[in-house]
Amino acid sequence: MQFAIAVSAAVPALADQRPERCQRCGSPGFNLHQRATTTLKDPLALRAPVLRFICKRRRKTTRLYPKGVDGAHQTVAMRQASVVLYWLGLSYDGVREYLGRFGCPLSKATVWANVRWTGLVGHRHRLRSDSGSLLVQEGPGGPVARLRVRGRSYSLALEPSAASELTILAMAHQPETARILYRRVVEVARRLRLQVEPAGAHENARA
Numbered sequence: 444m445q446f447a448i449a450v451s452a453a454v455p456a457l458a459d460q461r462p463e464r465c466q467r468c469g470s471p472g473f474n475l476h477q478r479a480t481t482t483l484k485d486p487l488a489l490r491a492p493v494l495r496f497i498c499k500r501r502r503k504t505t506r507l508y509p510k511g512v513d514g515a516h517q518t519v520a521m522r523q524a525s526v527v528l529y530w531l532g533l534s535y536d537g538v539r540e541y542l543g544r545f546g547c548p549l550s551k552a553t554v555w556a557n558v559r560w561t562g563l564v565g566h567r568h569r570l571r572s573d574s575g576s577l578l579v580q581e582g583p584g585g586p587v588a589r590l591r592v593r594g595r596s597y598s599l600a601l602e603p604s605a606a607s608e609l610t611i612l613a614m615a616h617q618p619e620t621a622r623i624l625y626r627r628v629v630e631v632a633r634r635l636r637l638q639v640e641p642a643g644a645h646e647n648a649r650a
């Protein structure tokens with residue numbers, strides 16, 4: 444059985460956005476100071492535009508990132524993906540190790556901060572995989588995280604499914620394990636307002 448959670452990974456261009464008020468002095472007047480790009484810790488969107496504004500009153504700069512990118516140089520999609528992986532059984536270090544295989548250098552502390560941001564640190568409904576069971580292997584479609592829960596194996600895989608979408612696949616062969624996994628998939632999708640794709644939609648993906 445295989446379940447998939449879709450995460451929108453679109454990073455829209457910065458149009459003529461402006462900050463509303465200066466965060467330091469509250470002044471609404473700004474001059475555009477610089478157009479730049481920032482490097483992202485995300486294999487799907489390696490760079491994103493940034494606008495720097497200077498407040499007219501105190502000359503302090505403010506950065507504006509596109510929607511979908513936060514100041515920690517992650518896309519919101521990567522942040523959500525790291526939380527889903529944690530929820531489905533990877534430790535903070537496991538998330539770091541797994542995403543590292545995609546060239547996505549999130550630190551363990553960043554993964555923890557991502558989870559804390561969603562309020563799900565140590566949540567009792569999180570799937571607890573057997574300790575030390577993580578094995579990251581190279582599958583035909585990319586890295587796969589293989590885990591066990593109560594001795595039974597399941598796996599998680601992240602894959603770009605379209606130009607602007609990431610899919611997190613959760614797979615288990617044993618029916619009871621698949622049921623446990625499915626409940627957790629549905630719960631984390633609800634909490635993060637993500638879309639669960641119907642089982643079987645990814646039949647051809649790696650198992």
Ligand SMILES: [Zn+2]
Binds near residue numbers: 467469498501
């Ligand atoms: Zn100011």
